[in-house]
Amino acid sequence: MNFEIKNKDAMGRTGIIKTPHGTIKTPALMPVIHPGKQTLDVKKFGAEVVITNAYIMYKNEDLRAKVLDEGVHKLIDFPGPVVTDSGSFQLSEYGDVDVTNKEIIEFQELIGTDIGTSLDIPTPPFVKRDRAEKELEITIKRAKEALEVRGEMLNSVVQGSTFHDLRSSCAQTIGEMGFDCYPIGAVVPLMESYRYSELVDVVMASVKNLPDSKPRHLMGAGHPMVFALAVAMGCDLFDSAAYILYAQDDRLMMPTGTFKLQNLIEMPCSCRVCTSYSPDDLRSMKKDMRMKLLAEHNLIISLAEIRKIKQAINDGNLMELVEQRCRVHPYLLDALRNLKNYTAEIDRYDPSSKKAAFFYSGPESLARAEIKRHLSRIERIPGKKNLLLLPRSRKPYSKHIKDDLGKFYIKHVKGEQVVDTEDLMNDLQVSFVDVPFAVIPMEIDEVYPLAQNESPMITDEDARIFVRQEVEKYINQFDNAIINAKVLDRFNMYTIELEPIPDENENAPKIYSLDEFEFEPFKIKVEDRTRISSIADYQFGAGSGEALFKGNIKIVKSRKTGKIRHVYDGETLIATLRATDSVFVLDREGARRLHSHAKYPKNRVVVNEDAEPFAKEGKSIFAKFVIDCDINIRSNEEVLIVNEKDELIAFGKSILCGHEIMDFKTGQAVKTRKGGI
Ligand SMILES: [Zn+2]
Numbered sequence: 001m002n003f004e005i006k007n008k009d010a011m012g013r014t015g016i017i018k019t020p021h022g023t024i025k026t027p028a029l030m031p032v033i034h035p036g037k038q039t040l041d042v043k044k045f046g047a048e049v050v051i052t053n054a055y056i057m058y059k060n061e062d063l064r065a066k067v068l069d070e071g072v073h074k075l076i077d078f079p080g081p082v083v084t085d086s087g088s089f090q091l092s093e094y095g096d097v098d099v100t101n102k103e104i105i106e107f108q109e110l111i112g113t114d115i116g117t118s119l120d121i122p123t124p125p126f127v128k129r130d131r132a133e134k135e136l137e138i139t140i141k142r143a144k145e146a147l148e149v150r151g152e153m154l155n156s157v158v159q160g161s162t163f164h165d166l167r168s169s170c171a172q173t174i175g176e177m178g179f180d181c182y183p184i185g186a187v188v189p190l191m192e193s194y195r196y197s198e199l200v201d202v203v204m205a206s207v208k209n210l211p212d213s214k215p216r217h218l219m220g221a222g223h224p225m226v227f228a229l230a231v232a233m234g235c236d237l238f239d240s241a242a243y244i245l246y247a248q249d250d251r252l253m254m255p256t257g258t259f260k261l262q263n264l265i266e267m268p269c270s271c272r273v274c275t276s277y278s279p280d281d282l283r284s285m286k287k288d289m290r291m292k293l294l295a296e297h298n299l300i301i302s303l304a305e306i307r308k309i310k311q312a313i314n315d316g317n318l319m320e321l322v323e324q325r326c327r328v329h330p331y332l333l334d335a336l337r338n339l340k341n342y343t344a345e346i347d348r349y350d351p352s353s354k355k356a357a358f359f360y361s362g363p364e365s366l367a368r369a370e371i372k373r374h375l376s377r378i379e380r381i382p383g384k385k386n387l388l389l390l391p392r393s394r395k396p397y398s399k400h401i402k403d404d405l406g407k408f409y410i411k412h413v414k415g416e417q418v419v420d421t422e423d424l425m426n427d428l429q430v431s432f433v434d435v436p437f438a439v440i441p442m443e444i445d446e447v448y449p450l451a452q453n454e455s456p457m458i459t460d461e462d463a464r465i466f467v468r469q470e471v472e473k474y475i476n477q478f479d480n481a482i483i484n485a486k487v488l489d490r491f492n493m494y495t496i497e498l499e500p501i502p503d504e505n506e507n508a509p510k511i512y513s514l515d516e517f518e519f520e521p522f523k524i525k526v527e528d529r530t531r532i533s534s535i536a537d538y539q540f541g542a543g544s545g546e547a548l549f550k551g552n553i554k555i556v557k558s559r560k561t562g563k564i565r566h567v568y569d570g571e572t573l574i575a576t577l578r579a580t581d582s583v584f585v586l587d588r589e590g591a592r593r594l595h596s597h598a599k600y601p602k603n604r605v606v607v608n609e610d611a612e613p614f615a616k617e618g619k620s621i622f623a624k625f626v627i628d629c630d631i632n633i634r635s636n637e638e639v640l641i642v643n644e645k646d647e648l649i650a651f652g653k654s655i656l657c658g659h660e661i662m663d664f665k666t667g668q669a670v671k672t673r674k675g676g677i
Pocket of ligand 1 (some may be wrong): 269270271272273275297
């Protein structure tokens, strides 16, 4: 089986899975088909893949004879990819199944399933550790046995109850065995009891230890309310029996929650069912007919949510969708709040540049990977002696500094009080303070997402505290800080700034004066040379600007916008500043200079001999030809393509992140810009 990533956002990905019965575009929802009594033709509504239960067919003599004769695709009348479950669900419901692991795997192969499943033990959440360990041992033993019976096209389910270490070690163990797909099992009880925060822990403990190159299936997650969150954590497949089960119970699923038909005075959506029938029409129908219509609504809504998620990944606003969805129930909001404990993991996979702007939707947005990454990357810009902090304005901030900003205050971080204003203006770092990126050095204020973000005009308390803490950390790197009163006001910094810190620690920063300080901030400008150098440092690492832009530097600006476009050394193009996100796209000379500056393996993707001629011709790099890379590469970054001797042969834009580049054996890793260096 073959899985490729097409697009990424947070830990989510869109991709394709190739199976003998066709291609599945992920994320995908697999409607559960009952082999004996299916009522809805799911392909009519756009289902690309379905899941059905092998155990039910195995147990029922008539069905077994029929499916062995004509195959599972014919039996359930679905020509596309069919995944089968093994009977684990029955095991978890009724405690026992009378089939062995080997028998059910062989049976699944005989009926022509596209992806089969071994008979794992679904250990429920919150059991005693003893039991979880014992059952996990059996699950792993059966996974091994499954591989011996059928070497490929198999699921292996991550179990381990709610013990994170057991989930992690299970994921690691079966992850190394080379299965084709990894379901995360026994999470239904968590979802049924709205324990979404624990769901986050279980999914993250599993996903971060599973191979990136294989699809992951969140088993039993059939409510569209959780799809976006699960996808953002790296889940690719969902199954839904819920569309039928909810319909049987006269309930309508929406991505924003569930409606009971008995309470409805209006139909809640615009699908065929909801526009053709009123709640009264439905209520007065025979149960069977009503069930079928409600199931249709539920399926349409669920598949539409999956499509919306794919679009969000393409646009780069998946987290905005997750933040919306997680506000539909307080316990989903818990899940979003818990996700902040996993920012570091998400950051590794989150693309460095996206099409969509970053929208701040509330305090939970402060945990987004983009903010963490920004605050660590500003350390790459060379330090200065003095700091000037300015308030927010229209973006980009540097173009909209107001003439009259009112009062300024001085904080002498190190050393004695300095009154010489000339001195303060020397070696000055100008930075802006805003939600959510806290401090934005003027030189890089057009780089994505620092100019491509929006936050409310009214500042919430969490943002205030967050920004205040980050600003304090930042100020402490300078000798003197001149702070605009609007910054102090907005983030309520007076409480800290006005009170001199007690003398217990002699080295602690002190405030010597808060006198009004007069100067004209609007005259402050960033030199173009400083700007390009700082952007390069921020983008490629400390010292990159100096290395890239040496010689007879010529900066060409756009006639229309006045923005920097190209940087040359004499007649040789080094790099182009991309208008949409203000990051550098290298040219040959830029790639050469970055290569001689950055130490191996930084910024590099290393390809084997076979790929070298193709790379030199400017052809894109497939993951299977990569033998090493800088593990910190994020997708959508400029990367250097080198051979085993670290000779530069081409350069391009990463499609995958470092971890994925190393794990994938299929699909593109780098889109080459130019070869032949
Ligand atoms: Zn509807």
